[in-house]
Amino acid sequence: MRYRTCLLVLACAAVTAAHAQDPNLARNLAATCANCHGTNGKSVGANESLAGEPKEKILRKLQEFRSGEKPATIMKQIASGYTDAQLDMIATYYAAQN
């Protein structure tokens, strides 16, 4: 099976390279936000758009949600589910959308 071979190759590669990260990981992670914030961060409802917002601004908000510094109905509970590295990738991805 081609897929199994791939996995095997990947497993071998992982011995030498610590992280064989999927190049689309940021895209995939950011897509978990699209249900509420719109495809590629372009909201069509009351929830805010993320597309094209500066990375630092998105990241700061997410961190403030997580710490509880910024009041939220739901975002503290959601932001707490992602690692720092994941939030960084999500913010980078949305900042690059236009």
Next chain:
Amino acid sequence: MLNRREFLRNAALAAGGALALPARAMPGGSKARGHVVVVGGGFGGATAAKYLRMWSNAGIDVTLVERNPEFVSCPMSNLVIGGLKQMSEITVSYDNLRDRHGVRVIQDEVVAVDAAANRIRLKANGDLAYDRLILAPGIDFMVDRIEGLAGNLERIPHAWKAGPQTSLLRSQLEAMPDGGVFAMHIPKAPFRCPPGPYERACMVASYLKAHKPRSKVIVLDANGEIQSKKALFSKAFESHYKNILDYRPNSELRSVDAGSRTAMLDFEDVKADVLNVIPPQRAGGVTGMLDVPLINDRWVDVDWLTMEAKGVERVHVLGDALFPAPTMPKSGHMANQQAKVAVAAILNLLAGEAPSTEPVVMNTCYSFVDPKNVVHVASVHQYDATRKTFLPVEGAGGLSPAANELEAKFATGWAKNIWADMLA
């Protein structure tokens, strides 16, 4: 249907992909070539169809097979039943998938799956070959589990698949006299949309309180307690709807008499003017055409990295039809998230690459407890490589502290955005 010539063209396109690639190469799995058939145009299937096209930069041919001419949303359909929204507000066309994204949309249904030959057979349009198949069939009702229910779904609507059943239940509620009884039955978990029945009870009670205040809502729950947002719904039942709503746990329905609209439990009968029975559920019928056993004879087991059905290669299954990962709800939101995991994996696989090893999914669900106030439940699920499943992140997720008006705004925003994420 996809004829042989078309299929060969696709195959040639796939073979020639390496030549075509340099001009079109972009991040986003655009190396992937092939034909993916998606069965079911709900929250999972429609999202998969759109994202396959979008993330492959139109490099993948996508055919969506859907029985219904339009998408009608189960989330928000309780507001139609309560008289707060019209059917037109929860109905979305498949036109954008076809015209904007280049998805071939076929209104038809599957009569056979030949997974060994990578082919399905449609009722009206013949055979359809695929490189990958995505089944997003939702649920089927096990109507036979409740004696007397089969053949009587007009007289005793479920309204648990949005569409004509939603309008039917609304019209029966409108026609009910003041002083009447609206009885509803909730099956044993697992069922589609765990908070949904309790939201429905609130919406019906709210309508009756305002328009037919002498009426009663009797909620017959086969479960021992409210299955989602328990404290929040309990509060609504006991405060807003104290004199109108009667919640009865451990009330499993055994049979119905359609003529008199009577619900028969083990030790009592409940006669209603409107009887809304949500039947027990299982994975949608097409999953029975796969040559794999279903878990508990009801649900499909998948590899969570790819959403591929265990025991069948190149067939991916999404949504309510699944045997879920721990605490993962059967929700439209979750089906949309699973679709993106499947699409990312399929694009990698069709490009000859391994699927990502660290997918994440999350769930958000809003429920109206009255026309203005809403409550939510949320969760985030990270893939656990050791247990080979998604696990909810501890310390994340949770509930609204109390029903509030602000979240009604977000609930509406959620609906608009998720419908657009699938279909715009």
